[in-house]
Amino acid sequence: MVEFRDLLSALGEFCLYQKLLVLLLSLPLLLNPFQMVGQVFMVVDVPHYCNTDWIRAVGPNLTEEEQLNLTLPRDADGEYEQCSMYSPVDWDLDSIVAYGLNTTEKCSNGWVYPTAQQPSLLTEFDLVCDRKDLGDISQSVFMAGLLIGSIIFGPLSDRIGRRPVLLISMLGQSLFGLAIAFLPNFTVYMIFRCIMATAVSGILITTLPLATEWVDVSHRPKAVLITHCFLALGQLVLAGLSYGIRNWRLLQIAGTAPMFALFFYFWVLPESARWLVTKGKIEEAKKYLKKAASINKRTIPPELLDQLKCEAQTKSGSILDLLRKKHLLKVTLIMSCAWFVGSLVYYGLSLNVTGFGLDIYLTQVAFGVVELPGRLSCIYLLKWLGRKKTQAVLLLLAGLMCLIIVGIPEDQAVAITVLAVVGKFASCASFSTSYVYAAELFPTIVRQSGVGLCSMAARVAGIIAPLILLLEQYHHAIPMATYGSVTMLGGLLCFLLPETSGVELPDDTVTNKPQKRSTLQTLPKTDSEEKGINSEKNI
Known part of the structure; x- marks a missing residue:
């Protein structure tokens, strides 16, 4: 019986076909950072105060400064209060000026913002004072959508395939992302963002198996981490877009519309041949394998393809295997914990970009710049330290940076931002590592279910x-x-996981011990194939 790694070796383990596939999987991820953290730049705090136009009825000729002085109380620093006003009275203007107003109340007629301010979520939907927390709540609603997407698209991808789930997710992100720019109120905005988030989640978790199941052991980290580098580039794109476009509706359109240009994926995106084999769809798998070999200018020996028929019995597996098989339960619990703390510190730092004291656009650029080496460094860290140590050390470093920030005085904005940038470096690198690690730990027939959990x-x-x-x-x-304490605890738990460096992807849920990559992977190559391989190495 032929092993799938033998077929990969015959068609080329990371040649032109796989490189084009990785590029295709990377492009949608370029736009994901905008959807995930772009709202931070739509609710930037601006000076505001209560609308007190009621006094214009008795004093139409008052200047703006006179109006504010008569109708707004001042705080301890002598600045006008932003969330309270003097209660309206039925007095004439002379009485108001002579006696003044003493009774205060919350803003009852909306707020006034700088006239030069471009429409933002904050100014258009009044996300200030008692409504200020709605911005953070909206982010939590979006994350709830990502959770729903994980529940739906993880198992669905194992059932119907990676390709259809990715296409459906791209369509959903495009349509709902564009519709958000035309919504009339904040409640509907949050609902549409939640729905769009399910599609974003589908893209994130479906690109992983497609990137790993078409390449061999040694190239798995490279395939995954190259796609994640586009997430880092997306952070820089976000900084540029948000700085250049201050109108939130136009910004939403600019961050979503490019996804429509990727609809040609319907004709060019392949299915995972490894998944097809596990589902017994041998002929369809052969079609993709032959196409991949053709693009790579290789020829798969006919005897290898004939032996693939031996895989015709469909392997069964379900999400319950992750819970009832002891070795998979341990992996599932610890990896879920690692993903939890990695996500907590990553989003905790990303969404707090306005809280470090420096210009938010400059901070976002720093976050975007540091993510690129953070993702790329994983390629070498995973090779040198292995999966387990890399995952653990990066989580410990991210948690440590957060704990150090606690002890830094609030007026030391530069020091806090530097520590936050280092923490962002470690957290994004940890996130990328967890994707590679999870893809290697879970068997093919339940890989998406495991990654989904x-x-x-x-x-x-x-x-x-x-x-x-x-x-x-x-x-x-x-x-x-x-953020810091929880993340460090998760980093320590990672030392209990098995090492998967240099280990073949498991296909079924029975195998407990990893299988090292075999050095004898294929049938003897023909002279022409050997020359082709040598010429490729020379290139």
């Missing part, structure tokens, strides 16, 4: 992360202390 844990953390930021009103150190 881990993704669910990450999305629960994503829901919690913005809410933890709300605790800052009680003490500024609580959010970072929470």
Whole structure:
């Protein structure tokens, strides 16, 4: 019986076909950072105060400064209060000027914002004062959508295939992302964002198996991490878009519309041949394998394809295997924990871009710039340290940075931002590592279900992360202390996981011990194939 790795070796383990596939999988991820954290730049705080136009009825000739002085109380610093006003009275203007107003109340007629301010979520939907927390709540609703997407698309991808789920997810992100730019109120905005988030989750978890199941053991990290580099580039694109486009509706359109240009994927995106084999769809798998070999200018020996018929019995597996098989239960619980804490610290830092004291656009650029080496460094860290140590050390480093930030005075904005950038480096690298690690730990027939469960844990953390930021009103150190301590605990648990470096992808749920990659993977090559391989190496 032929092993799938033998077929990969024959058609080319990471040649032109696989490189084109990785590029195709990377392009949708370029736009995902905008959908996930772009709202931060749509609710930037601006000066505001209560609308007190009621006094114009008795004093139509008042200047703006006179109006504010008569109708707004001042805080301890002598600035006008932003969330309270003097209660309207039925006096004439002379009486108001002579006696003044003393009774205050919350803003009852909306707020006034700078006239030069471009429409933002904050100004258009009044996300200030008592409604200020709606911004963070909206982020949690979005993360809830990611959780729903993990629940739906993880098992669905194992059932109907990777390709259809990815195409459906891209369509959903495009349609609902564009519709958001035309919504009339904030409640509907949150509902549509939640629905769009399910599609974003489908893209994130479906690109993983397609990137890993078409390449061999040694190229798996490279395939996954190249796609994640586009997530880092997307962070830089987000900074540029948000800086250049301040109107939130136009910004939403600019961040979503490019996805429509990827609809040609319907004709060019392949299915995972490895998944097809596990489902007994041998002829369809052969079609994709032959096409891949043709593009790579290779020829798969006919005897290898003939032996593929021996895989015709369909292997069975379900999400319950992850819970009732002891070795898979251990992996599932610890990896879910690693994804949870990795997501918690990643989004905790990303969504707090306005809280580090420096210009938010400059901070976002720093976050985007540091993500690129963070993702790329994983290629070498995974090779040198292995999966287990890399995952653990990166989580410990991210948690440590958060705990150090707690001890830094709030007026040291530069020091806090530098520590946050280092934490972002470690957290994004940890996130990328967890994708590679999870893909190698879970068997093919339940890989998407396993990754889906881990993704669910990450999305629960994503829901919690913005809410933890709300605790800052009680003490500024609580959010970072929470992110740091929980993340370090998760990093320590990772040392209990098995090492998967250099191990073949498991296909069924029976295997307990990993199988090292065989050095004898294929039948003897013909002279022409050997020359082709040598020429490729020379290139």
